[in-house]
Amino acid sequence: MAPWISSSEPVRQDCGIPAIKMQNVTYAYESGARPIIDGVSLTVNAGEWVTVTGPSGCGKSTLSGLLSGYLPRAGGGIRTGGLKVSGLDPATAEIADMAGLIGIVFQDPDAQLVQGRVEDEVAFGPENLCYPPEIIEGRVTAALRDVDLQGRRRDSVNQLSGGGRQRTAIASVLALEPPILVLDEAAASLDAAARRRLLALLRQLHQHGRTLVTVTGRLDELALAAQRMVVLNAGRVAADGPAAQLLREHRPLLGRLGLLPPGAPATGEASLGAAAPEIQPGGSDAVSGAADSIAGPNPGPHRSGGSPLLEIAGLSFAYGSKTRRQRRTSVQAMEPAAVLQDIHMSIREGEWHILRGENGSGKTTLSRLMLGLLQAPPECIYWRGRDVSRLSLYELAADIGYVFQHPERQFVSSTVLDELLYGPRSTLRLRPKENAPGPVLRQARDMLRLVGLEGREQTSPYLLSGGEKRLLSVAACFMLGKKLILLDEPTVGTDYAGARLLSELCRKTVAQGAALLMITHEPEFFAGENTRIWTLENGRLREE
Amino acid sequence: MKRSRYLLQALDPLSKLIAVFSIAVLAMHWDTPVPLCIMLLLLTTTAVFGAGMSWSRLSSRMMFITVFGLPLFLITALTSPAGEEYMEWGVLRMSQDSLLYAAAITLRMFCMFLSSLIYIETTDPQDFVVMMTTRLKLPYRIVFGVSMALTFLPLLEDEGRNAAEARKIRLGRKPKGLWERLSIWRGNLVAVFAGAIRRVEQTAGSMESKGFGAYAKRTFLREVRISAGGYMLMVLSIAAVAGIWLL
Numbered sequence: 001m002a003p004w005i006s007s008s009e010p011v012r013q014d015c016g017i018p019a020i021k022m023q024n025v026t027y028a029y030e031s032g033a034r035p036i037i038d039g040v041s042l043t044v045n046a047g048e049w050v051t052v053t054g055p056s057g058c059g060k061s062t063l064s065g066l067l068s069g070y071l072p073r074a075g076g077g078i079r080t081g082g083l084k085v086s087g088l089d090p091a092t093a094e095i096a097d098m099a100g101l102i103g104i105v106f107q108d109p110d111a112q113l114v115q116g117r118v119e120d121e122v123a124f125g126p127e128n129l130c131y132p133p134e135i136i137e138g139r140v141t142a143a144l145r146d147v148d149l150q151g152r153r154r155d156s157v158n159q160l161s162g163g164g165r166q167r168t169a170i171a172s173v174l175a176l177e178p179p180i181l182v183l184d185e186a187a188a189s190l191d192a193a194a195r196r197r198l199l200a201l202l203r204q205l206h207q208h209g210r211t212l213v214t215v216t217g218r219l220d221e222l223a224l225a226a227q228r229m230v231v232l233n234a235g236r237v238a239a240d241g242p243a244a245q246l247l248r249e250h251r252p253l254l255g256r257l258g259l260l261p262p263g264a265p266a267t268g269e270a271s272l273g274a275a276a277p278e279i280q281p282g283g284s285d286a287v288s289g290a291a292d293s294i295a296g297p298n299p300g301p302h303r304s305g306g307s308p309l310l311e312i313a314g315l316s317f318a319y320g321s322k323t324r325r326q327r328r329t330s331v332q333a334m335e336p337a338a339v340l341q342d343i344h345m346s347i348r349e350g351e352w353h354i355l356r357g358e359n360g361s362g363k364t365t366l367s368r369l370m371l372g373l374l375q376a377p378p379e380c381i382y383w384r385g386r387d388v389s390r391l392s393l394y395e396l397a398a399d400i401g402y403v404f405q406h407p408e409r410q411f412v413s414s415t416v417l418d419e420l421l422y423g424p425r426s427t428l429r430l431r432p433k434e435n436a437p438g439p440v441l442r443q444a445r446d447m448l449r450l451v452g453l454e455g456r457e458q459t460s461p462y463l464l465s466g467g468e469k470r471l472l473s474v475a476a477c478f479m480l481g482k483k484l485i486l487l488d489e490p491t492v493g494t495d496y497a498g499a500r501l502l503s504e505l506c507r508k509t510v511a512q513g514a515a516l517l518m519i520t521h522e523p524e525f526f527a528g529e530n531t532r533i534w535t536l537e538n539g540r541l542r543e544e
Numbered sequence: 545m546k547r548s549r550y551l552l553q554a555l556d557p558l559s560k561l562i563a564v565f566s567i568a569v570l571a572m573h574w575d576t577p578v579p580l581c582i583m584l585l586l587l588t589t590t591a592v593f594g595a596g597m598s599w600s601r602l603s604s605r606m607m608f609i610t611v612f613g614l615p616l617f618l619i620t621a622l623t624s625p626a627g628e629e630y631m632e633w634g635v636l637r638m639s640q641d642s643l644l645y646a647a648a649i650t651l652r653m654f655c656m657f658l659s660s661l662i663y664i665e666t667t668d669p670q671d672f673v674v675m676m677t678t679r680l681k682l683p684y685r686i687v688f689g690v691s692m693a694l695t696f697l698p699l700l701e702d703e704g705r706n707a708a709e710a711r712k713i714r715l716g717r718k719p720k721g722l723w724e725r726l727s728i729w730r731g732n733l734v735a736v737f738a739g740a741i742r743r744v745e746q747t748a749g750s751m752e753s754k755g756f757g758a759y760a761k762r763t764f765l766r767e768v769r770i771s772a773g774g775y776m777l778m779v780l781s782i783a784a785v786a787g788i789w790l791l
Contacts (some may be wrong), residue, residue: 074749097753111746114754117696120670123765128755176754373709397713408739410710412731426715432727462738473780480716 017087019180019211020067025081027059027066029463035063038235039081046086046244048177048204049212051223051243053427054232056467056495060215061107062182065251067213068104069093085180100129101179107185107466107493108279108406111167118144118160118168121151125176127233130243136450143171144200148194160485161407162189162489163359170198181205184215185466186540187222187491191358191521199225214518217467217495219259233257305386308346309515310370310482315343315380317362339365342541350509353517354526357536363519364405366484368538370517394402401482405489408462416464417457418446419472423480447475453499468495471501478505485509487518491525499525550596551773552666557675559774560663567659571652573789577644587658594664613650648715658668670695674768684762692747700740707735711713750770 020042027037030414037058043052045531054060065071069371072079083089103125106112122143140205144150148166152160157168173181183202189356198268199222204441206212216223223229229246231239231254238257239250253258257327286518339362347353357363368374370381381388383396404410413419424440435445445465448454451471456464461472474490487506491499506516518526525535533544552560568584572758574580591597624642630637669691676687719725751757 068749070749070753074752075746094758095752096758099753099758104753109728111742114747114751116669120766124751124756125754127762127764128758131759133763133765133767136763140765172754234590243716246696371713384756393709393712394718397716402713404710408742409706409713412711412714412735422714423716429720453604459554462742476714503691 009397018043018084019046019086020213023081023082023086025066025079025083027062027071027077028078029077031048031078036235037219040232040235040237042237042240044213045205046211048228049206049214050077050228051118051219051226052213052230052232053217053223053259054213054220054238055259056217056471056498057465058232059235059255060217060294061184061466062235064104064106064182064213064215064417067182069098070104077321085141096129098177099125099176100164101178102180102182103173103176103180104184105166105173105186106190109162109169110406112172113157114163116156116158118149118155118157118171121157121168122171122175125172129176139175139177140171143174146174146197147171148197158172160242161360162492163194163362165193165198166190167194167359174334179209180211180213181284182213183217185217185493186214187216188447189359189521193358195222198222202220203381209344214492217259217493217498219254231257258495258500261496264363268275269532273296306349308348308382310517311347311382312343312345313380313382315366315369315377315488316341316404316463317374317377318363318366319387340369340536340541343541345541346516347517347532349483349515350510351515352506352526352529352531352532353515354523354533355536356517356521356523356540358519361536361537362541364488364541366490366541367517367519370538371400371402371486387413399483401480402488403474403477403483403487405492406529410473410476411461411469414460415458416453416461416472417444419461419476420447420479423476423493428481443479447479450505467495467498471493471498474502478509481512482514484517486518487520489520490518491520491522505530549595550666552590552594552662553596554771555666555777556768556770556774557663557672558679559770559777560667562778563657563781564663566785568656569785570788571655574646574652577647577651578646578670581653583655584651584658587655588728591658591662591665597662597665601743605661606654606658612652616653617646619652620649622688638698664694667694670766671768674764674766677762678764678768679770685757688756689701696740696743698738700741701740703743704732704736707732707739710735715754 020043022040022042023038025037026035030036038059040063051062057406062071065075066079067085067090071077071406073091081089082090085093088097088101090098090102106501113121115124119140123136126139138376140153141150144153147170149164149167149171152164157165161169166186169182170186174332187198190198202212202214202222203225212226214223219229224243224247226243227241228244228370229241230237231246231250237252239246250272251260291295318338321357325455343366345353355363355366365374369376370388372388372391376389378389379387383391383399388396401408413422421436421440421444422442425436428437428440430436435441444505445454445457451474452470453464453468453472453475456468461469464472470490470493474487477485477487489504494502506518506526507529510516518531523531535542567587569579569739571583574583588602591602592599620639621642622636624645631643655768672688672694673684673691676682676690677684717727731787
């Protein structure tokens, strides 16, 4: 389906001045700390489309923060070296100048939405820049059409799914019509259809003369649509050049950094398309061959069996729907639209289920109902034969682990190591001053090694990069011998190396007899695994 | 555009604000429990039938204010000037007058809390900003500050619920003993505050990147009108205050 693109008149930019110029820029979050950006020099010309890529924790998001001026102006830290955006230093320029010059969309929509309603969110920027209401109206309408949110214009942003909120965030920046647009993992929580739409939109914007910077940890089709690629590693520029050339000449480096699907050819001759999983409709069954092997070899048949751990029979659910008692006592009942309709599913030991569906299809709702985070209707969901609606969260959490969509929301400790040890310490009922037993400590250190966080034991979980946070949240959940683990969008924002690690963790856990239910809009990452795939569409669940 | 199902949701923020101020003035004017009790009853009815608040939501909010109301009642009853009739419970001595006065003070707090709650529940923060900026000509930066606070209250509530859920899941069992419960409660509190600080910092950065505060004035896409009902509410509120005050 071709997107209807209205956004943006052709943009005129001052051809004499580079859009972005960085000269030996260094940035650290604290004085004396290891610099996250370490002597980066980079020039992006007006009208160029550049992909900035690198492994998790290499400084990509910090670079975006520096370009917007958020760092060091609001976010603190120490920056040295020269940085100009269209001739202005973002750290010291006037707010109005920067807002009209550069727009940045970050990975986490909740970090950038400031208003209650979708329409207000998109109008917020143009209103600040004092555009007349009729111009704002035109921009809001166009931006919402570009991201396919016209129908949700008057809804609260909190009613939207993660992908819907991200599209709102994109629209709010598009409405400012900045000549320079930076997208920092902006497609991470978008489903395939929304990513296709975004790609088409970016192509259109580029044709209209916008300068685009796409920041990503994966060289997928969206990243490789740019003509130029800059590879960051440990805060430094590891490679810079035409994307096609880098793919040919630096393929081993890109593979080593986890930016390419492991199945992609190791040497030169591959075309762009061979490296990049295409954005195609339909999720896993439409993914390129390269992505099929992301997860490595198929571990063989899982040893599932016995009575179901979790069984769902005829579950329907709507937000705000009345309880039985309320229905008896009220005559004004106006039942809202059902998010889930007549769901049937069962999960047994040793099974790995994947639940996929477009943004807003109800995947997270279903998982929250399973764990009792939402009040489940009676006699619809059973955990080991017991009605979930009659079980407390504590009773369910004794056997079921849950990995949140936002890793920060599940962190409970001040260091990475303590985060891993929290669950086992609780199970063993250790007092705060008691040390964790040796085997548990060894398990934690093994887990840290597995997820690439060795040597970061004493780091605050909040100071990790987005991908690292996600792996830590999964690892913490896998430290315990839960019977069922629910993972909500565990691949969002991770690079290919992170996704591979995640796959390995899941495979091991399933082999030990646990069951997994993974909610994802990127099932292609687990295409080589022995999984059962479910699709949630229009509130109805079907098995592939 | 969706029609509001409840009367107060359809009214503009300015007329409701004047009504809230009128209620506050009357609540301050009375210092006996009976009229304040009647006012609380009327406000409760308004919250349910005029603002569409469910009984469960209303009772949970009132439970919150009771946490502060109960100590206020006890301290006022024990420390206010003594009347003639004493009641004794061991070493504690209270007069009937001081009890009635404490009840009035506590009911006053309940009335003012509930009227503000109704206002927050039925007012779109963006409508509030538009009205205060365009009608009352207040500086938009300050009004946005108030509006953001209104927006942040439910977000903080969400944050608290998430933190509590996450800890329950991570703990995987019922907490044992007072110390563990306190430690979990403290952890939740820290998580909410840390989350709030992070959110405020992110929001401020995001607002600035979208040009907030660039100019002394700003425009608004949305227009908020005062309806005939709104004018009527303003006139009735002011007339009621003036009339009851003079009585």
